[in-house]
Amino acid sequence: MPLPKNQQSASNGASREKCHDESEEEGQNESPESTKTSERSGSSSDESESDESVMDEEECERRRSRILEEMAATEKQFFLIREKLYEERMKQVEEKLAEVKTGTAKEYLEPLEELQDNMGVRIEVAGVLWQVRLAAASMRHEEEAKAAKCCHEAEKIDLYNHMKQDLEDRIRKLEEDRFSAEFSDFGELRTVQGKHKNSGGTAGRREGSSDPEMTNRQKGKRKKPTPVSGPYIVYMLRDEDIMLDWAVIKKALLSSKTSSQGEPELR
Known part of the structure; x- marks a missing residue:
């Protein structure tokens, strides 16, 4: 698995430092050998320099290969550690998720308790609001009822008064019509009786002229007073006036009777 650039540069720097340190250590370890060889070869300095250059190249190549191997091993270890860290983190996340699902996680229980408290407060407020609205609705219903x-009773009384007035007007009109009919019948009767009296008087006069005894008998009958037991009232009115007064009295009695009957019903 390829590493990022910063990690590669860090690993390269570390390998270079390590190679430099190892070269210094080997140089220190090999310094006695080189002194020995220099002492042995004292005269042939050119040959020793060429041999040292060849040995340095081989040593560098060997060290380079060793450093590359160490880098590969380090990268492999880093990859394994990273995979292990990922697995550990995933395991922790799964455990935390399982605790949340079962309701045992501390991070879950504290907000849940706070939410439950808020829910209880809201339920209590909603109950109080419901009671207030219910009381207001019941009061409004009672007021409307x-x-x-009251409106029904007022309309009922108005209708009763209207119907009563209408019926009283009709009764009064019928009474007036009846009284007027009685007056007209009485007038017609009086005219007929007057005609009969006139016709009877003329006939009596004619008969009296021929029979004086008959006229004397009629005069005696008319002059005979009718016995009346007192106390009594003597009307000095004509029959038409008496009937008219009687009709007015009867009408007043009927109107007072209807009004006295209507007042208890209204109460």
Whole structure:
């Protein structure tokens, strides 16, 4: 698995430092050998320099290969550690998720308790609000029922008064029509009786002229007073006036009777 650039540069720097340190250590370890060889070869300095250059190249190549191997091993270890860290983190996340699902996680229980407290407060407020609205609705219903009842009673009384007035007007009109019919019948009767009296008087006169005894008998009958037991009232009116007064009295009695009957019903 390829590493990022910063990690590669860090690993390269570390390998270079390590190679430099190892070269210094080997140089220190090999310094006695080189002194020995220099002492042995004292005269042939050129040959020793060429041999040292060849040995340095081989040593560098060997060290380079060793450093590359160490880098590969380090990268492999880093990859394994990273995979292990990922697995550990995933395991922790799964454990935390399982605790949340079962409801035992501390991070879950504290907000849950706070939410439950808020829910209880809201339920209590909603209950109080419901009671207030219910009381207001019941009061409004009672007021509307009372207003409707009062309106119904007022309309009922108005209708009763209207119907009563209408019926009284009709009764009064019928009484007036009946009285007027009685007056007209009485007038017609009086005219007929007057005609009969006139016709009877002329006939009596004619007969009296021929029979004086008959006229004397009729005069005796008319002059005979009718016995009346007192106390009594003597009307000095004509029959038409008496009937008219009687009709007015009867009409007043009927109107007072209807009004006295209507007042208890209204109460």
